[in-house]
Amino acid sequence: MRNYGDFLFTSESVSEGHPDKVADRISDTVLDAYLEADPEARVACETLVTTNRVVLAGEVRGPAAVEKTLIDRAREAIKDIGYDQEGFSWKKADIVSHLHAQSADIAVGVDSAGEKDEGAGDQGIMFGFATRETPELMPAPLFYAQTLLERIRDYRKQGDPRGAGLLPDAKSQVTLRYVNGKPVGVNSIVVSTQHEANMSQDTIREMVKQTARDVLPEGWMCPDHEFYVNPTGNFVIGGPDGDAGVTGRKIIVDTYGGAAPHGGGAFSGKDPTKVDRSAAYAARYLAKNVVAADLADRCTIQLSYAIGVSRPLSVYVDLDGTGKDVDEARLGALLNEIMDLSPRGIRQHLRLNRPIYSKTAAYGHFGRIPDPALDNFTWENTDLAAKLKSALNR
The missing domain is CATH 3.30.300.10 (GMP Synthetase; Chain A, domain 3)
Incomplete structure (x- = not known):
């Protein structure tokens, strides 16, 4: 984008x-x-x-x-x-x-053996991204699309009247209006949500509209004629009974909502020796730290690997013209120095060999707030920011 x-x-x-x-x-x-x-x-x-x-x-x-x-x-x-x-x-x-x-x-x-370090579990390219559009350093359209569904889930599970009668299956779509490259408001919202058979569409529409107002910044709500809820009518039969589901088919939802490139590999069900997952987490971690260090307003990082090879084949940095007196090639080399980007190095640095993945399966793998009790979403930490700034100033 x-x-x-x-x-x-x-x-x-x-x-x-x-x-x-x-x-x-x-x-x-x-x-x-x-x-x-x-x-x-x-x-x-x-x-x-x-x-x-x-x-x-x-x-x-x-x-x-x-x-x-x-x-x-x-x-x-x-x-x-x-x-x-x-x-x-x-x-x-x-x-x-x-x-x-x-x-x-x-x-x-x-596997590691003798003098050979642990190699990547497959070949591939992985991307990480960060932008100042939200405090979480995520693209705003995806952030609000995710947050809207999370809030509907919370209301449903907590017995809140704003979720009464709604069922687990739902989709959202948020279109933001940008002026001079910055998001300023919502142009349209689409929500399809499964519901109990006795509910009227007018009731569901009002419930979802209130939830959208709860989530969006003041003054950002779209015009009423651009607010669509269950556009096809009833949505009673849903979930796996309505459509078959398969692991790994929502890779854009899982990452940056189309605002940044995607290498093509899915995450869920894969242990962290699989760089599809762990290197994508590392790339997000590095991109987020670049932006948190105020080196740029946007940062895209690409990593590439070969199966069985421990080191990344390439580290690419693109600041999309927002860099602040930073040479992208030098930054890429520096990132490869200050973090061990081998599969083992990533797993150890981000503490990935733990049962922390069930909570990543919905509402995105990035932009999430770590739970201190679980020590999860470690790739969202910005603990490298100060080190990055210091290294660049040497």
Whole structure:
């Protein structure tokens, strides 16, 4: 997304009850189960959800006893999301696991041995991004699209009248108006939310409108004729009963809402030796620290890896013309110096070998506020900012 001129920009989000997000949540629940038992476990879990059926597939390496708990853990995840409906119920769903041992060929390339350090779990490119558009240093359209659905979830689960009768599946889309490259208001909002059969669309519209007002800055609400709720009418049949869901299909929702490039790799269900996940977290961490250090107003970072190779093949920095007397090539080299960007180095620096992933499965992996009790979302910390500024001033 450009940082100049007047324009409209749109991002979408989906709730924790969206079928693809149900799949992501179960995959990350499986990952957490293995990491809880063994911090060095290897997991690549894919989940399919459909009408009262859940299928787990993929590769794992970890304590055998964990697999016996996975079906119960998947049920608990579905229960927490809120599904106990005729077509998809945490009690009645048929859940099967087809997880099997990790390929020995992959293990040879990834594991450390002798003088060889741990290598990347796959080849690929990963991007990180940060912008001053919000205090969380996230693109504003995605931030408000995510926050709107989070608030609807909170009202629903807390028994607040603003969420009464709403069900877990929902999508949002927020279009912001930019003037001179800065967001100044909402042009339109689209929300589709699952609901109980006896609710009127007028009631749902007023509930969602109040929630939008609760979330948006003063004076940012869109005109009434640009506020769309359940545009197709009733949305009673939803979740995996309405559409099948698969792990890893919401990668733009998971990252920056289209405001920044994406390398193509999904996150959920993958242990942190997989650079699709861990290096994307590292790139966000570095980009956020660059902006937090006031070196630029926007920062995009690309990292690239080869399977079995421990060091990144490239580190690229783009400040989108907002850099403050900073040479991008020098900054890229410096970032590679002050943080070990090998898979092992990233995991150790961000403390990724822990069961912290279930909470990442919905409402985005970035821009989240770390929970001190869980020590999660460590890639959102800005503890490198002072070190960066000092190093550049040497």
